Amino acid sequence: MPPPTFSEHLRQTWPLSAIAAGLAGYLILVLGKGVFYTNQGPVRRDRDPEGYRRWVRRFSLLLALCVATVLLTFLLARA
Structure with missing residues (x-):
C-alpha cells in the first residue's frame, strides 16, 4: 500500500487541519485590525x-x- 499523499493526510486529520486554518485566519484578522477579541473583552x-x-x-x-x-x-505515516 503506497504512503498517503499530503492532501489525503489532510482529509484524514481534517479536525486539526481545520483548527490550524481557523487559527491562521484569526491571527491574520487580529494583526490587521489591532484588536484581539477574547472572552474577557477586546484587547x-x-x-x-x-x-x-x-x-x-x-x-x-x-x-x-x-x-x-x-x-x-x-x-510518520510515510515512514
Missing part, C-alpha cells in the same frame, strides 16, 4: 500593547503546534 494594540502581544504569542504558539502536529504525523 487593543494601542491601549494594552503588552497584553496584545501576549495573546498574539500564545495563539501563534498554538498555531505552530497544530501545524507541526499535522506535518509530523504526515512524515
